[in-house]
Amino acid sequence: MSDDYNSKYKSINHSHSAITLDDEGTHFDSLSKPAAETDFWEETALGLVGQAGDNDVLLWAAGYFLSGNGKGIWGEGITAEREIQLIVVPRAQRGTMSDNNFLRVGWTPSERLSTDQVKVSRDDERVIWDFDGLRFEAAPPNLALKGEAGGAHFDLTYEQNGTPLWNWGPFANAAQSDRAGYDAFVTASGTIKLPEQTLELINAYGVREHILTGQMNDPVKNLPAPNWMWWLYTIEGDVKVNFFQINDQMQLGFVKYGEHEQVNISSQNEEEKIRFVVTEKWEDPRTGMNLPVKWRLDMERAGCKVAVDIAAHGRAYSHWPTAHGTRMYCYLLSTMTGTVDLPDGRTIELKEHLTVNSFCRTILTATESTTGSAAQRPV
Known part of the structure; x- marks a missing residue:
């Protein structure tokens, strides 16, 4: 396992391997060191960009398991974060930047979640990561973002579009490479309900990301x-x-x-x-x-x-x-x-x-x- 950070990107080997239900669970226990002895960061995420009425919309929604049991990079013990970055601006503003409000959830100390606020469950059809009411559901090639965070209510469905990019390598090799995971392109539709408006998204597109990194990251x-x-x-x-x-x-x-x-x-x-x-x-x-x-x-x-x-x-x-x-x-x-x-x-x-x-x-x-x-x- 190389300590050279850049070498991991020089040797990317792509595959067209399908994403399986087994891939959608957690994998930090497959790292070379047990969770009690290492730093790690495992993410499940769904992003999109699209139009809703007269507005352009960008959403990044992610959940993270974090461990600081090695060098303490991510704090003490095993914890979790949920993150939302939501931008809603008029389509007429395309091409010009101006100050805009945005919805943000996560990464301040008071928002860090304990592990008892996060549940990962699986049945024969899907895996669900539930971050205190914000749910990432995976039934490859179909996905969903449900629930609430920061006053926004999400009811979004996604469908994988083409083969994934296994830039981070298969989860089966996580112990050797100290990382694993993929990005997959998706189409998306559904609603985001905000206190002031409901965004109806049709034919949006985005990415599905599931990444694990270990001690060296x-x-x-x-x-x-x-x-x-x-x-x-x-x-x-x-x-x-x-x-x-x-x-x-x-x-x-x-x-x-x-x-x-x-x-x-x-x-x-x-x-x-x-x-x-x-x-x-x-x-x-x-x-x-x-x-x-x-x-x-x-x-x-x-x-x-x-x-x-x-x-x-x-x-x-x-x-x-x-x-x-x-x-x-x-x-x-x-x-x-x-x-x-x-x-x-x-x-x-x-x-x-x-x-x-x-x-x-x-x-x-x-x-x-x-x-x-x-x-x-x-x-």
């Missing part, structure tokens, strides 16, 4: 400031575009199309082209950050070419406090305009196509000194 140590981790995706018909910047030195792209076709693109290979550039920033009055809000993405390999401009028109964010520092996790409701050329001869034209973009970065290391930062628990 210390996000502050592996991704120190000023590195940015970016993650974006968009879907148009059978075409799915995914860009992942691990850190400032490593970028990966994945273009899926047809039934099983997939092109992988990496900045580590000289014959492949991948470039992600910030083209405009906006002074966020809420965070005080000079926040990136427009980008250019170019990716090219083996007859596949992505050439798009991306613009954000809404944002939401959370802070992830760990024993070694604080990360900022920000979602950006965006649009994508440009073209995707495919090896099968098709050109997909996108115009203000709804897109999810997000970043995660360290904004404070716990041990700061006049000689520099150290990713360790303060003495």
Whole structure:
């Protein structure tokens, strides 16, 4: 098992393996060290972007099991988090960023859940992760988000669209690789009831994510400031575009199309082209950050070419406090305009196509000194 964080991404091996009901349960007990002796982070999540009336909507909903029994990265003992980031902004604002309200749940100390507030159950048809009333239901290839959090009531159904990206490896290999899991693209529909309105979503799309990481995934140590981790995706018909910047030195792209076709693109290979550039920033009055809000993405390999401009028109964010520092996790409701050329001869034209973009970065290391930062628990 390599200690090199980047090496895990240099050696991604994809498969078209179907997601099974066994995959949808918890897997932290399969790590090389028992839960009582290691840090781990296991996530179940559903995200979407879509339209509801005159509004554009972005939702990130996730539940996490956390352990700080190794280096104490995630606090003491085994606990849990549920997270909601919900953006609702008028569709007329596309292409222009302005201050927007958003719903956020989770990651403040008072919101941390104890394990007796979380229940994972299974029958012959489905697995349910229930985070104090916010329920993630999985019956592959069908999924659902039900229940309430932060005053929002969710009744959403999802259906897997194509084969998953097993970027993190199969759960059966978690003990060897210290990580496992997948991302799958999905279509979505249903309702989100807020105190002031009900959002009716039809033909939305998004991602289903289930990821496990172990002792070696210390996000502050592996991704120190000023590195940015970016993650974006968009879907148009059978075409799915995914860009992942691990850190400032490593970028990966994945273009899926047809039934099983997939092109992988990496900045580590000289014959492949991948470039992600910030083209405009906006002074966020809420965070005080000079926040990136427009980008250019170019990716090219083996007859596949992505050439798009991306613009954000809404944002939401959370802070992830760990024993070694604080990360900022920000979602950006965006649009994508440009073209995707495919090896099968098709050109997909996108115009203000709804897109999810997000970043995660360290904004404070716990041990700061006049000689520099150290990713360790303060003495």
